Amino acid sequence: MNLHFETPLMESRALSVLGNQSVWLKLDALQPCGSFKIRGIGHACAVHRSRGAQRFVSSSGGNAGLAVAYAGRRLGIPVVVVVPETTTERAKELLHLEGAEVVVHGSSWQEANQFAQTLLGATDAFLHPFDDPLLWHGHASMIDEVAQARFKPDAVVLSVGGGGLLSGVVEGLQRNHWHDVPVLAVETEGAASFHAAVEAGHTVELPHISSVATSLGAKRVCEQALHCVHEHPIRSLVVSDFSALAACERFLADHRILVEPACGAALSVAYDRHPALANYKKILVVVCGGATATIDQIRAWAGRADCR
Incomplete structure (x- = not known):
């Protein structure tokens, strides 16, 4: 019995035109409880x-x-x-x-x-x-759906919190024999435990979480996330809270879907035309969703972030 839905895979015209690339969205924000x-x-x-x-x-x-x-x-x-x-x-x-x-x-x-x-x-x-092989196996179904749609991206962009989504996406890429499709793993400043682990070569516990993207707020990523770095091409990116929040607003205007700042982190890489995307023509952004933020909260956070 599957409790999740197969979610739409669609091109974002706004993002594609902005970056002169083909940017596609896996809309897991439309899952019944709002996230992947x-x-x-x-x-x-x-x-x-x-x-x-x-x-x-x-x-x-x-x-x-x-x-x-x-x-x-x-x-x-x-x-x-x-x-x-x-x-x-x-x-x-x-x-x-x-x-x-x-x-x-x-x-x-x-x-x-x-x-x-x-x-x-x-x-x-x-x-x-986030730290359970059963979860990673289930999350991998997202890539199965992309493969069944016969869309092979040049790169996958996703947000990282505890590392469950990253671990699942890598499992999905590998079981579909897409070992050559890199993952751009995005975090916000103040919640970048995966980035810290990549730099140190081992998992690191952050002293505290200072980002507004609290869904990314795992002080230490799971060991599997770091293991994925050794078995798949992964690049760690860190963006600002303000960029993530601005992406939430722009995505709402472009696609009429409200997502949390944690999801906005991945979207901001496309909206801000991050240099890491420069060499790719077909990009898949995982719109992981998030059900607990309101637009009023996002705007209040953005106001504070702009004042820093």
């Missing part, structure tokens, strides 16, 4: 149910928790989501709307995650937001 997360989490939840799980436990103040809540409702299994105190009221509202029990604990995801572990019983399944 349901691909991997839906797959993992279905597997855990088949193994006898009677409750799902998650730690996420954003899209991962929302995907678990959605999957649990669809599968008829209760869900507990532990969120940090920084979680927005909008995110908690969406979790409640899906029928999840929401527990607020700690000032960061790490603290919420540690507390979530203490709630696990013998018949519970824990759903990690």
Whole structure:
């Protein structure tokens, strides 16, 4: 049972004309709970149910928790989501709307995650937001759909948070024998744990997250994300919060779809005509989505970012 939808693959005329390139969008912002997360989490939840799980436990103040809540409702299994105190009221509202029990604990995801572990019983399944091979396998379905559409890009642009999407996309590229298609992995300043890992040669824990793109706010990426660097061509890019937020506004105007700043990071590479794209003619941008930001929040963040 697939809990995700096959999402549209479409050319962005606005971005194609802007860069004099062919820019295509994989619109996972149109998934039922607003982001790509349901691909991997839906797959993992279905597997855990088949193994006898009677409750799902998650730690996420954003899209991962929302995907678990959605999957649990669809599968008829209760869900507990532990969120940090920084979680927005909008995110908690969406979790409640899906029928999840929401527990607020700690000032960061790490603290919420540690507390979530203490709630696990013998018949519970824990759903990690990004560090799980079941998730990567599910996320890889995105590239399967692109391959089935017979569109092979010259490069894939995506945002990196904890590394789950990156790990899944690389798995998808490799199982479709697209070993020659590079990935441009984008983060915002203040949330660039993948970039830090690439530079250090090992995963690094950031002292804190200062970016407004909180969905990219993993202090340390999963080991698999760094492993992908050694088995696939990947280039790490870092953009400003302001660029990510401006891309959200421009994408809303161009395509009538609101995405979070975390997704705006990837879009900003195309909107700002980043030099990293110069040698590619056909570009695929993963519009990973995000359901918890409002346009008012994005504009307020942009106002603050512009003043820095």
